[in-house]
Amino acid sequence: MNPTAVPDLSSDAWLLALGTMLALALVGRLWHRWQQDRADKQALSCRSLPFDSTLARWPGVPEADTDMQRLVGEVQDRLGMQLLAARTLARTGDDLPGPARLMHLDQQLAQALLSLRLMREAVRAEPAALGDGLHGLQAHFQPMLAERGIRLSWQVDEAAATLHLPARSRLHLMRLVQEALDNVVRHAEGAHAAGFELRLLEERSQRSLCLRISDDGRGKPEGRRAEATARGIALMERIASDLGAPLAIGPARPGWVVDLTLKL
Template sequence: MTPAALTIVVLALGLAAASLVHALRLRAQLAAERRSAAVRGAEREALAREQAAASERERIHADLHDDLGARLLGLIHDAQTPQQADRARALLQDLRDVVTRSRGTPGTLADVLADIRNEATQRLAAVDIVLDWHSSEALPDPPLDHARALHLHRIVREAISNVIRHAQARHVRVRVDERAALLRLELTDDGSGAGVNAPAAGSGLRGMRERAAELAGGIDWTAGTAGGTKVLLTMPLAPVPGA
């Protein structure tokens, strides 16, 4: 083979090798693009399914609220006593909790306390009980997840229920502050002091204790300094792992 022919062969082999490398790279690029497209397609399908499920949950919750909510409002309107009306109001708030929990985040501690205060004010005013609520200006305002917000809300709701149904009180005082990284919520009424001893309050008190434990906190009932009952709830401001 002449040097010229050898040169041509070498060049041809080089071109063939370069073409092969280019083809392999192109094949790998196409395969990667197909995999990426498949992943994007799967993500779009998963997102579409999630959005469809969320829409269906929203529809079910809306139907539930409209149907049961209307019935509970009817019970409130037709109640023979303020206590019966309050039971229906509490159930209506429980129903709204279920609906609200499916939407977004509950917000910060201040947001949750504002909702609790507004609900308590309405329920107590409906039975001619005056609410005096004060939150410390120095109270931290951390975000609350759904579970912690729900437990806090339900504990105060049950405490208000006990006042309305058993205490024969005219005034309720709530003080909210922070000590040693603990939220302290103190609720005192000027009633008979019979609320925590009423037979019907038993399961409610157990539920309050269980919810306080879920918050890694505690709850105590003592006699108020001027009569009535004092409820003290404490809970860590920051979530406790495992709680």
């Protein structure tokens, strides 16, 4: 074997190896974080707690706050599904051309990293300003939409960007934004432009956070995509209900819009 030979990086074997290495690196990072969190919890806890397999327990989230524990558990479940999908694709994606398989694997791992970011945001002792958390979502979705020929306009006014929400409301809002933008990525057929707007309005003694996510694609996808979109809409409606915030989703000129108003 020639020691100076350059490996054929376009071969399926190399693509599978690269994808597996990326997935293992991410799993290793999560395993390290889990071990660290477990050690911190054991050091801080003065009593033992019964194991509850249906409830994710994270340091930084009070055990009495069952709603936050449930929310973090849902994000954790989503992360697990994304890692499983990436692993399945790496092992069984032989029907896809090498570059296409690598692109799909990269997207799955990017989604998993986004879920990990949401979990980290949820358990921070001192949550950052809202704009800092949203910046991570912008950095994730803007290039992803650009790859599909969709230009994302991102507008957050200074008052909204510097706002500090309670951890529960913050996680709810971040998950809704993630789901809405993910729907644009997956289902905005024929779209060329999308918009994200977040404003803090003050009227008399009432402050409201106004969110709008829109695109100019066809509003109602057909066939199997409609079912996936319906699931996304149902999740956003449940999040809005938990927030106690009015939500409007549906076709609107020139395409599709998601509107949420959260009273503070």
